[in-house]
Amino acid sequence: MRFLVGASFSRTREYAALPGLALAPSKPMSTWQIVRADERIELTGELRLLDAPRIWRRLGEAAARPGEQLDLDLHDAQLIDGAIMALLVDLRASLIAQGTRSAILGAPERIQSLVHLYRGDQPPAAAGPPPAQTPPALARFGDAVARALRHARAIVVFAGQLAGALVADVRHINWREVPTLIARAGTDGIPVVLLLDFLVGFVMAYQSTRQLQIYGVSLYVADIVGLSVTRELSPLVTAIIVAGRSGAAYAAELGTMCVSEEVDALRTMGFSPIAYLVAPRTIALAVVTPVLTLLGDVVGVGGGLVVGMTSLGITPHAYINELRTLLELSDVWTGLVKSATFGVAIALIGCRQGLATRGAARAVGRSTTATVVSCLFAIVILDTVWTVIFRGLEL
Secondary structure, three states: OOEEOOOOEEEEEOOOOOOOOOOOOOEEEEEEEEEEOOOEEEEEEEEOHHHHHHHHHHHHHHOOOOOOEOEEEOOOEEEEOHHHHHHHHHHHHHHHHOOOEOOEEOOOHHHHHHHHHOOOOOOOOOOOOOOOOOOOHHHHHHHHHHHHHHHHHHHHHHHHHHHHHHHHOHHHOOOOHHHHHHHHHOHHHHHHHHHHHHHHHHHHHHHHHHHHHHHOOHHHHHHHHHHHHHHHHHHHHHHHHHHHHHHHHHHHHHHHHHHOOHHHHHHHOOOOHHHHHHHHHHHHHHHHHHHHHHHHHHHHHHHHHHHHHHHOOOOHHHHHHHHHHHOOHHHHHHHHHHHHHHHHHHHHHHHHHHHOOOOOHHHHHHHHHHHHHHHHHHHHHHHHHHHHHHHHOOO
16 A cells, blocks of 8 residues: 655746747756655655755654554665755664664665665664673772772882982971971860860770679779770871871872972972972871870770769779779880871871872862872771781780
């Protein structure tokens, strides 16, 4: 069954009358027709760009109910230009996307080359980029481990450069900046460290009161708080505070200096950024962090004493005597050694992230965030290593 979609269209060329000449009869210039059969659309005549709007509208009407198969038949096509061929290829791709089988068939030899040029004889390209495939969990884990190893290697190399600067350029270190950095990292951070360490000792003692009362050994609260605070909790809490305050500040400061080209200016004037910027900050944190940890030990033990006096009925004298009986000097200095290494690691990570900053303000923010995350990761790793070492040395 065949039916005509629309009417056939023709264009005529008219010749103007010239003096002394009879008017020439009109001559048809372009005629085209679109006929819909059951499973094909037949295109005949000359299909040109000038008629593209009407041709596209007729094609849409003919393909309104495509069915399972609808081909485009060009047996009787006399001429097709590139614009109309692009419309046919697009219509074929739309039909295939709807689930209808479609092909451009019967093109004469003079038109077949145009069909091939517009890829009308090939499968239509998928719309848009291919969907992104999520890598498997093992691959993502491997990528994360590789990034962590590269970052650790960069920190070790940076530490080697700092050690070389301390040995070779010790006279060029900006020693005048060290007291200011110590005041900023230490004095300004004392209130926060004291408050948090006191609360940590208080909570540690408070959580253990019920179990100690059950067994009638309430005085051992001094042992629990003293060992946990001096060996682990005070160094960790202090390092976390220093990482959030000083480590992030170092990354932001040096990152801003890199973005504003101040570091390049230092190099131009003959100053080494390692000796002039990194070394003072590393020395400051190596000094400040153990001092803050020692203060944290005192107030953390004091938090346990408050709980012992208020909830367990322990006198300050009994609490301190029990603390002196169990707590040894090695318990204190092992925590100080940990905190010193924490401070050096925080300074190295913050300075390295800051000096690696490239870009604008957003890059400074990324460096600051990466510094805090890396510092926390490094603190936990170093604490684990030192714990294993001290246990092996029976300290």
